[in-house]
Amino acid sequence: MLIDENIVSPAKICLESPRQTSRKPKTPDTTAKLSIEKLCAWFGSHRVLRDINMAIAPRRVTAVIGPSGCGKSTFIRCLNRMHEIDPQAGMSGCVRLDNQEIYSRSVDPVLLRRRIGMVFQKPNPFPTMSIRENVLAGLKLTHRLARTEAHRIVRQALRRAALWEEVSDRLDEAGSSLSGGQQQRLCIARALAVQPEVLLMDEPCSALDPIATARIEDLIHDLKQTYTIVIVTHNMQQAARVSDRTAFFLMGELIEFGDTNQIFTSPKDTRTEDYITGKFG
Amino acid sequence: MSSFERKGKWIESLFRWLCLSAALLPLGVLLVLLTDMAIDASGRISWDFLTSHASRKPEQAGILSGMVGSFYLVILTAGIALPVGVASALYLEEYAGRGRLSNFIELNIANLAGVPSIIYGLLGLEIFVRTIGLGRSLLAGACTMALLVLPIVIMSSREALRTVPSVLREGAYALGATRLQTIRRVVLPMALPGILTGAILSVSRAIGEAAPLIVVGALAYITFLPEGLQSPFTVLPIQIFNWVSRPQEAFLANAAAGGLVLMATLLVVNGLAIILRNRLQKRRSW
Numbered sequence: 401m402l403i404d405e406n407i408v409s410p411a412k413i414c415l416e417s418p419r420q421t422s423r424k425p426k427t428p429d430t431t432a433k434l435s436i437e438k439l440c441a442w443f444g445s446h447r448v449l450r451d452i453n454m455a456i457a458p459r460r461v462t463a464v465i466g467p468s469g470c471g472k473s474t475f476i477r478c479l480n481r482m483h484e485i486d487p488q489a490g491m492s493g494c495v496r497l498d499n500q501e502i503y504s505r506s507v508d509p510v511l512l513r514r515r516i517g518m519v520f521q522k523p524n525p526f527p528t529m530s531i532r533e534n535v536l537a538g539l540k541l542t543h544r545l546a547r548t549e550a551h552r553i554v555r556q557a558l559r560r561a562a563l564w565e566e567v568s569d570r571l572d573e574a575g576s577s578l579s580g581g582q583q584q585r586l587c588i589a590r591a592l593a594v595q596p597e598v599l600l601m602d603e604p605c606s607a608l609d610p611i612a613t614a615r616i617e618d619l620i621h622d623l624k625q626t627y628t629i630v631i632v633t634h635n636m637q638q639a640a641r642v643s644d645r646t647a648f649f650l651m652g653e654l655i656e657f658g659d660t661n662q663i664f665t666s667p668k669d670t671r672t673e674d675y676i677t678g679k680f681g
Numbered sequence: 682m683s684s685f686e687r688k689g690k691w692i693e694s695l696f697r698w699l700c701l702s703a704a705l706l707p708l709g710v711l712l713v714l715l716t717d718m719a720i721d722a723s724g725r726i727s728w729d730f731l732t733s734h735a736s737r738k739p740e741q742a743g744i745l746s747g748m749v750g751s752f753y754l755v756i757l758t759a760g761i762a763l764p765v766g767v768a769s770a771l772y773l774e775e776y777a778g779r780g781r782l783s784n785f786i787e788l789n790i791a792n793l794a795g796v797p798s799i800i801y802g803l804l805g806l807e808i809f810v811r812t813i814g815l816g817r818s819l820l821a822g823a824c825t826m827a828l829l830v831l832p833i834v835i836m837s838s839r840e841a842l843r844t845v846p847s848v849l850r851e852g853a854y855a856l857g858a859t860r861l862q863t864i865r866r867v868v869l870p871m872a873l874p875g876i877l878t879g880a881i882l883s884v885s886r887a888i889g890e891a892a893p894l895i896v897v898g899a900l901a902y903i904t905f906l907p908e909g910l911q912s913p914f915t916v917l918p919i920q921i922f923n924w925v926s927r928p929q930e931a932f933l934a935n936a937a938a939g940g941l942v943l944m945a946t947l948l949v950v951n952g953l954a955i956i957l958r959n960r961l962q963k964r965r966s967w
Contacts, residue, residue: 514856528867591856
């Protein structure tokens with residue numbers, strides 16, 4: 401991992417976890433946008449993630465791959481504190497955004513989620529809202545917007561999500577009137593309108609056809625100029641196409657994490673090799 | 682075609698007809714009832730009948746006080762039962778986990794739904810009329826009625842909230858919405874048609890119910906309109922009940938005419954509400 405094992409920084413805030421009382425915490429990695437340390441997560445008594453250590457580089461696409469049920473969705477839901485919404489859910493360990501512990505008491509998960517946006521597996525535009533209202537949904541929660549300002553934001557967010565050309569003449573139609581691929585781009589626009597720093601994508605293309613998928617992948621390429629992107633995918637070709645770094649998860653453990661090129665051409669772990677060559681999964 | 686197959690077809694169509702006649706039966710009974718009532722009421726339905734107070738002389742008696750009383754009562758009942766019911770449903774569906782408290786509340790609501798309406802009348806008499814001291818007033822009647830329809834409102838609202846897909850709630854949370862904002866902007870607008878259905882059902886129930894109000898003390902014979910929340914009152918079903926129990930033939934015609942008006946009101950209320958609900962539902966296909 402990228403974390404230096406030798407330097408010890410006692411000033412760091414961490415969630416109490418039984419494992420950490422015995423060992424001194426490691427120093428945070430200052431170059432990472434998100435750094436994850438000893439992350440464990442479970443539902444009830446079932447442990448879904450164990451001891452994940454990862455550093456996610458800024459303005460890069462990090463792909464998380466692995467077979468179904470390996471904990472990759474839970475992993476990214478831990479990064480914007482969506483995991484804790486489930487009353488059964490529990491976690492321990494540290495996640496830092498720009499070196500600030502997101503699980504510390506002083507961090508409000510609601511405000512955190514405005515910095516870390518999320519796009520879900522199934523497109524979920526709000527059905528009672530028009531296209532325009534969908535884009536503005538996150539902003540309207542917090543403050544009133546002047547009309548011109550609102551329009552500027554709608555246009556900008558839809559442009560960034562490569563949807564503007566297709567919907568500019570029907571912004572007041574229902575968001576659910578769009579095709580699946582358009583709906584997913586609308587959800588991306590909705591997430592971008594809040595101006596997050598990180599964008600988490602949980603299998604964003606799994607409900608889409610190949611053409612819509614290609615459009616989203618192009619979009620991810622453009623977005624990484626501005627945003628740090630973490631994408632969960634069950635599609636290895638997709639991970640190879642869009643990502644700079646790839647993490648391979650298996651049964652709740654991080655097996656291997658490295659440059660996408662290296663993971664797909666010369667994996668260090670035999671399990672990674674078996675998975676990417678299609679021996680299981 | 683073998684005989685076996687022919688027999689199968691025959692049973693198939695027999696079953697179909699059986700189901701159809703079962704579906705038509707209540708409709709037929711309702712039609713017979715309505716015609717019978719219309720025949721009895723013929724001659725009594727007039728503008729005067731709608732705008733006159735009760736009277737000892739059947740040909741001068743009207744349903745004005747009952748109608749106005751019913752109207753006020755339903756508005757008040759809905760005004761009390763809907764906010765309380767929707768808020769309880771929101772608590773149970775959106776806030777409470779699977780805890781002991783929510784189990785306890787749930788058990789109570791299920792029980793309340795099964796309590797006979799006369800018991801609600803006794804409860805209302807004891808609590809609202811005597812203990813709180815509202816007297817035999819419109820407000821006491823509305824509180825009692827609200828209690829009666831509360832389980833319907835809560836259960837249908839919960840049903841409506843449950844149909845809102847959780848991915849929409851998550852979508853709102855992921856945008857940095859608080860729980861309250863999620864409920865207000867995403868969950869409630871989606872659940873509104875279902876909640877409205879509950880409201881319709883409860884309002885129709887409140888319009889037609891007489892028993893608990895008799896216990897609470899709605900007057901059967903008043904010749905004035907309610908002036909405020911503390912005012913004595915009567916409602917249409919009580920007026921009808923009162924007329925039916927009179928020996929004179931002419932009052933029976935009055936009762937039939939009153940019944941016809943009550944039925945018409947119910948149909949109009951339900952019809953309006955269904956139209957409203959369908960219009961709302963159109964926007965939220967998902």
